[in-house]
Amino acid sequence: MTAQTATEAAPDLLYSEAEDDLRSAVRSLLADRTDVPSALARAESATPYDPELWRSLGAGMELAGLLVPEKLGGQGASHREAAVVLEEIGRAVAPVPFLTSAVIATETLLALAERDEVAALVRELASGHRTAALVVPFSTGPHALRLPDTLAGTVSAVADAATADVLLVPTGEGLYMIDAAEATVVPLTPLDLTRPLAAVTLDGVAGTLLAGPEAALAAVRRGLLAGAGLLASEQLGVAEWCLTETVAYTRDRKQFNRPVGSFQALKHRMAQLWLEVVSARAAARNAADALATASPEAPLAVAVAQAYCARVAVHAAEECVQLHGGIGMTWEHPAHLYLKRAKSAQIALGSAGEHRAALAELIDLRAP
Template sequence: MTTPAQPPATPDLLYSQDEEDLRSAVRALLADRADAPTVIAATEADTPYDPRLWEALATCIGAAGLLVPEKLGGQGASHREAAVVLEELGRSVAPAPYLTSSVVATETLLALAGEDGLAPAGDAGPAAALLAELASGARTAVLAVPFATPPAGARAAAITSLDGTVRGVADAAVADVLLVPTAEGLYAVGAAASGVAVEPLVPLDLTRPLATLTLSGATGTLLAAPDACATAVRRGLLAGAGLLASEQLGIAEWCLAETVRYTRERHQFNRPVGSFQSLKHRMAQLWLEVVSARAAARNAADALATHSPDAPLAVAVAQAYCSGVAVHAAEECVQLHGGIGMTWEHPAHLYLKRAKADSLAYGSAGSHREALAELVELPAP
């Protein structure tokens, strides 16, 4: 007798009490250390990163080790908790290398460490040692690929050897370790090592610096052979794209809430401008988009957390939708704030720049639609 196939588990899109408690802790920290005037002042001074903020987020709250198993010194949590942290970082556009180090680089190393049941068990070697350092917040790492690289472009993003140039690497200027995919395999290279040059670029989003990485005769520790390297890098980029949707959700939520607050307080013709029908319709439409973005982002986070075989599909859907919602919400925030929304003193421009930069990160919406079409075997748009 044939056993009937079990239907796929229904994704849990609700927030648990532990996730809400984590949200409260992160939001309180960011309100104290990364409020709007502080972030604006930091970007204008060309020093966006606050080491004390990162220390508090990574060590005091323990956010850096959420994805790392307890046996390696991490929290043993999941992508759902990491998504909550990214939502709050999106709400504050706080400059912190959380996405690049604690998600993408960490997930890449997890694919090699064999500590989560998905990779062969055994001595994880240098990958496990580096994971422990990332989990403690003592060091940060970035995957040395262009910030716009989609998960499907993992193999193409590799350079020939440790002699080459990689452009547009996010957070490379503040990283301690560079994970460099090459044709020879994945290397861990010290950012301050001989033969490594990191040249800062002038990005649109000043809260997430980009840099050009030039390697000339550099040396590093080989972490994985070429095939394992491509698999690990793809897994890291997939997690980055999936959880980036939560950051985009946080951006959209802040923009909507701030716009509603402002239009309630701003008066014209002795009435709140938010009472004008045309503005009501625009904000109602935006609210519907944000609700849908929340469902897509939570679905992607849950699929990654449960190691669902449908995770690539959930990530493609989330990125194809959430990036546009974040940009739309930020544009509406600027426009509906009127004159004040066009000034440098108001933080609306920070959200618009972050949303626009995020819309290209880890693959554009168009590239994710193409991936989605391939996954469901439909003609690409």
């Protein structure tokens, strides 16, 4: 490989001007609509999902169709732009179905978009007026996919199923589309109250078959791979918020007439966390860029990002709670929302251990 070819193949980890503008717009909207008191109040309520916020993001800002080509009514953007949106959603722990509907479900359908009924559904999702959920446990990753034999039984821990209009159900027979009102959807009580989970019972439901077994399996893996890769950007957003808030608090909080952030032990902890967040940003951006360019190394980039970013988000949230002292342990401070989002995301779309095992297989690193 020549030096010029190697340069052309290198991933672009920097943010473009358009991506920075998108970030500013999304952050501004979320800052207006998800202040701390409302976020805490919604987390305590029985309905944490915010339909008005999703209408503003999905339809108003047209973010629901970011990954959808223009010919299908979308924005024709890439996973890089979607990653920027998810960073901001992570920073605000916003209760919206962007990851589940605009990324996972949409990517799954785009693999089958040459079919008229699928194209019609993609257009509806891109408009932001309808949402879809892939009916698999939220812990399911792209590397260890197990599907039920038929359209029957109950699937537990399905993210955003209780608020979805359409359910996409993969089985050994193929991928089915069903109206959410036809299934029995029972909300569960998750650790992360900002991302609702539900149990979906499919007994007696007659769905529309969208694809056969092989095409369905490939489509679902594509959706889960994109979801896992971009979840790393959401985890990055969580970690960045935690670091920023912790630095600000330790600068203002005084003990022995000195800011506690000036104590060497705390300086070292925050410096270490900063290094981890910078590395997480590189891993998340690499995964988003690999997905955006349809790189053959996308599975490798996603595995690296998930294996690393999940741990960083949890560590950042734990440090945020601890270094805030007594106030960090209270329900009135939002730190617990970030810790719960980080902990739940740690096992979402494949655990770090699953992604490390996939990484070892991808690079042919055999276990001892």
